[in-house]
Amino acid sequence: MDFLLDIAEPGQSAAPHAGPVKRVVGIDLGTTYSLVAAMSTDGGPLCIPDAEGQCALPSVVHYAGQRQIVVGRAAQQLALSHPERTISSVKRLMGRGLQELQKDPTHATPPWPLQDGEGGMVCIDVADRLVSPVEVSAEILKVLKLRAEEALGGPLQGAVVTVPAYFDDAQRQATKDAARLAGLEVLRLVNEPTAAALAYGLDRFEGGADRQGLFAIYDLGGGTFDVSILRLEQGVFQVLATGGNSRLGGDDFDQRVLTEIVTLLGEEGLDGQRLQACRQLARNTKEALTTAEQVNMPLPLPDGTVWQQAMTRSRFETLIEDLVRSTGLVCRRALKDAGIRPEQLQGVVLVGGSTRVPAVRRYVAELFGREPLSDLDPDQVVALGAAHQADLLAGNKESELLLLDVTPLSLGLETMGELVEKVIPRNTPIPAARAQAFTTFKDGQSAMAIHVVQGERELVSQCRSLARFELRGIPPMVAGAARIRVTFRVDADGLLTVAAQEETTGVEQSVVVKPSYGLSDGQIEQMLREALTHGADDMRLRLLHEAKVEAERVLHALRAALQQDGDLLSTAERELVEASAGRLLESLLVEDHERINQQVSRLDKETTFFAQRRMDRGIKAAMQGRHVGDFA
Amino acid sequence: MQQPYQDLQRAFHPDRFVQRSATERRLSLEQVTHLNRAYQTVKDPLLRSEYLLERSGQGGAIDEKALNREPAFLMEVMEQREALEEVEITDPQAMQRLQSLRREADQRIAQELAALRALHGATAVDWQAVARCNHRLRYQRRFLEAMDQVEEQLWQQDG
Numbered sequence: 001m002d003f004l005l006d007i008a009e010p011g012q013s014a015a016p017h018a019g020p021v022k023r024v025v026g027i028d029l030g031t032t033y034s035l036v037a038a039m040s041t042d043g044g045p046l047c048i049p050d051a052e053g054q055c056a057l058p059s060v061v062h063y064a065g066q067r068q069i070v071v072g073r074a075a076q077q078l079a080l081s082h083p084e085r086t087i088s089s090v091k092r093l094m095g096r097g098l099q100e101l102q103k104d105p106t107h108a109t110p111p112w113p114l115q116d117g118e119g120g121m122v123c124i125d126v127a128d129r130l131v132s133p134v135e136v137s138a139e140i141l142k143v144l145k146l147r148a149e150e151a152l153g154g155p156l157q158g159a160v161v162t163v164p165a166y167f168d169d170a171q172r173q174a175t176k177d178a179a180r181l182a183g184l185e186v187l188r189l190v191n192e193p194t195a196a197a198l199a200y201g202l203d204r205f206e207g208g209a210d211r212q213g214l215f216a217i218y219d220l221g222g223g224t225f226d227v228s229i230l231r232l233e234q235g236v237f238q239v240l241a242t243g244g245n246s247r248l249g250g251d252d253f254d255q256r257v258l259t260e261i262v263t264l265l266g267e268e269g270l271d272g273q274r275l276q277a278c279r280q281l282a283r284n285t286k287e288a289l290t291t292a293e294q295v296n297m298p299l300p301l302p303d304g305t306v307w308q309q310a311m312t313r314s315r316f317e318t319l320i321e322d323l324v325r326s327t328g329l330v331c332r333r334a335l336k337d338a339g340i341r342p343e344q345l346q347g348v349v350l351v352g353g354s355t356r357v358p359a360v361r362r363y364v365a366e367l368f369g370r371e372p373l374s375d376l377d378p379d380q381v382v383a384l385g386a387a388h389q390a391d392l393l394a395g396n397k398e399s400e401l402l403l404l405d406v407t408p409l410s411l412g413l414e415t416m417g418e419l420v421e422k423v424i425p426r427n428t429p430i431p432a433a434r435a436q437a438f439t440t441f442k443d444g445q446s447a448m449a450i451h452v453v454q455g456e457r458e459l460v461s462q463c464r465s466l467a468r469f470e471l472r473g474i475p476p477m478v479a480g481a482a483r484i485r486v487t488f489r490v491d492a493d494g495l496l497t498v499a500a501q502e503e504t505t506g507v508e509q510s511v512v513v514k515p516s517y518g519l520s521d522g523q524i525e526q527m528l529r530e531a532l533t534h535g536a537d538d539m540r541l542r543l544l545h546e547a548k549v550e551a552e553r554v555l556h557a558l559r560a561a562l563q564q565d566g567d568l569l570s571t572a573e574r575e576l577v578e579a580s581a582g583r584l585l586e587s588l589l590v591e592d593h594e595r596i597n598q599q600v601s602r603l604d605k606e607t608t609f610f611a612q613r614r615m616d617r618g619i620k621a622a623m624q625g626r627h628v629g630d631f632a
Numbered sequence: 633m634q635q636p637y638q639d640l641q642r643a644f645h646p647d648r649f650v651q652r653s654a655t656e657r658r659l660s661l662e663q664v665t666h667l668n669r670a671y672q673t674v675k676d677p678l679l680r681s682e683y684l685l686e687r688s689g690q691g692g693a694i695d696e697k698a699l700n701r702e703p704a705f706l707m708e709v710m711e712q713r714e715a716l717e718e719v720e721i722t723d724p725q726a727m728q729r730l731q732s733l734r735r736e737a738d739q740r741i742a743q744e745l746a747a748l749r750a751l752h753g754a755t756a757v758d759w760q761a762v763a764r765c766n767h768r769l770r771y772q773r774r775f776l777e778a779m780d781q782v783e784e785q786l787w788q789q790d791g
Contacts, residue, residue, distance in 0.1 A: 158650075187650055188647065188650070233634070233638065234638065236638045236641065236642070238638075326788075328787075329784060329787045329788060332787060333780075333784065336780075392647065393647055393650040393651075394650070394651065395650070395651045400642065402638075402641060402642055402645055402647060402648075403647065404641060404645070428668070428672065429668040429671070429672070430668070431646065431661055431664055431665045431668065432665060432668055432669070433665045433669065434669075489665070491646075491661065492645075492646040492647065492661065492664075553651055554653050556651070557651060557652045557653055557656070558653070601654070603653075604653045604654050604655050605655075607653065607655065608655045611652075611653060611655045611656045611659060612655075612659065614656075615644075615656070615659045615660075615663065618643055618644065619640075619643075619644075619663070622636070622639055622640050622643050622644075623636075623640075
């Protein structure tokens with residue numbers, strides 16, 4: 001098997017798991033700011049700054065003429081003069097429909113018109129074009145990707161992208177689509193509070209004889225609020241419960257201050273530019289009140305004079321009091337779901353820029369009965385944790401650390417009377433699968449409508465509709481005789497697929513749906529092609545590069561497997577495997593991505609039995625000396 | 633139970649297989665999905681009891697509708713529901729009343745759990761009785777959820 005060893009780069013160790021170090025990053029795609037981080041040479045994660053030394057990229061995208069796009073601080077500046085061409089806080093629109101946003105009382109009208117887009121997803125009418133929130137987010141991600149590639153000296157091989165723990169399925173799907181559109185290979189979507197826990201290295205707090213700790217992560221960002229209750233034991237970060245509000249954050253604080261400023265100004269019908277100036281003033285005021293007891297609010301008026309008023313911290317705290325207190329309900333429910341009393345916690349960790357607000361800190365301290373931990377920069381901690389997780393997933397180092405997460409919201413089906421039947425309850429560990437049996441209620445019924453919803457309420461109309469589909473071709477039977485099995489699967493990214501089949505007749509029908517929001521693979525590919533039209537070669541090179549990376553990964557994994565468990569194969573089997581690997585290696589010499597991909601999937605098929613045997617051996621080893629009775 | 637669960641997770645979680653072949657990734661996902669299911673089932677007395685009933689092969693003989701119609705059960709359900717409906721959100725005593733209802737429900741649950749332990753511990757298990765216990769427990773759980781919703785309304789009210 002010498003040829004397989006040739007794949008390792010010179011100077012790399014040949015230990016079973018140590019491959020070449022992968023260029024991977026963690027990305028915090030935030031409502032107001034986004035960051036990218038990577039492992040530094042000394043082993044800790046670091047945020048990657050731009051040329052001016054700034055880590056936080058404002059999540060603002062400006063659409064100029066001639067298809068020119070500006071992202072970040074420059075876009076933030078342009079927002080003052082061209083608010084209608086500049087999109088901010090796009091995260092709040094991710095994976096959402098127009099109607100749903102209009103129904104939402106907390107939704108502040110953005111300065112750009114919204115429209116119904118493809119697949120029920122909202123679209124933004126910005127100047128001369130229609131863009132989806134996925135595309136806008138992809139622009140932000142592209143800038144971070146480029147920044148990281150320059151800093152790390154080559155193309156990225158993968159990224160962990162974080163999402164609020166309380167993001168529903170459509171919001172997660174949209175985030176993953178945005179990353180793919182930006183040309184990132186998503187290693188995993190990770191929940192923001194879980195990433196923060198990893199960054200904090202909460203394992204260092206593990207105290208006591210049983211080496212376990214319970215922690216609450218309170219994460220209040222620009223547009224989303226999350227709380228997670230975690231148990232930490234021997235390097236395993238197990239999320240016990242999570243809760244939140246994907247429509248609550250610092251933006252809402254700004255909005256309250258903005259409303260106050262507009263009232264004080266006493267002017268009706270401010271135009272876009274004036275409103276934008278007031279919004280900026282509101283944010284500056286909020287930030288200044290973190291340290292100051294009172295802040296002056298100067299606003300230049302069109303007539304050349306300057307309007308001026310002051311705001312005290314206590315006035316600000318009154319304005320936001322109900323928003324802050326609404327987080328308490330969510331925390332109490334999460335604690336209850338986890339079966340934990342506040343005094344059992346070892347610590348509470350603050351994450352997200354909005355936890356700088358003194359009133360928020362005071363409230364958290366009161367709620368949990370202890371001073372929260374905040375020794376890491378609350379703006380950076382999520383990205384740092386994501387980088388750490390990316391490094392683990394890439395297999396760059398051996399580690400015992402493992403994140404075990406849960407579903408934030410219950411998943412269910414519509415049943416008779418517009419009621420929801422929960423199939424996977426909230427806070428179920430993922431990956432998860434659950435099947436539910438249904439039957440027909442009419443004689444000869446040949447189809448069944450299946451409506452997938454997400455949420456905690458009993459009525460369908462109060463939950464989030466994720467997908468609708470119809471199972472057809474049920475053979476004629478009397479009512480109640482058919483057996484329709486609906487299976488829900490949630491993968492390690494927290495993404496759902498649903499399948500339905502009729503079981504009694506042996507004629508298996510199966511439909512797999514993705515949520516109706518989000519983009520199909522075809523659409524993504526189409527958009528990628530369009531983005532790269534000016535260079536068809538770019539596209540080909542990129543596909544070839546991806547195919548090669550994948551081939552090398554597969555060959556490397558196989559080499560490690562043969563070293564470790566080669567004894568599971570007979571001589572004949574081993575020859576078969578080697579021949580297959582040899583074909584893949586040969587295909588690498590020809591610069592043709594399709595051919596390489598074909599050989600990769602062929603090798604995969606031809607080594608399935610080997611993978612299965614290795615898995616069985618692993619399970620036997622793990623279960624050695626244990627008996628079913630031990631678990632009862 | 634926590635220990636073997638974590639050991640198996642460490643060995644088979646999809647995070648450990650990101651760099652492996654598609655087949656290995658799929659197998660890891662399947663194994664850990666089963667593992668999570670098994671862990672949830674073993675950890676929760678009701679799920680465990682339902683699973684044991686299903687595995688006994690006696691589940692098919694149980695008439696769920698008949699269990700629903702049992703007079704003693706119906707009586708209990710009506711009383712509890714009525715008591716909950718009588719809790720007025722605006723009543724200053726609402727939280728205390730809710731807590732006393734919760735204590736009652738918790739007591740009932742504890743009784744059913746003790747009964748289940750005894751039933752499953754017997755040399756010849758009375759599956760009909762197990763099914764009845766499961767059924768009552770399931771109902772009590774749902775009642776707890778209904779109380780949670782009222783409690784949240786109360787929390788919301790006092791902020």
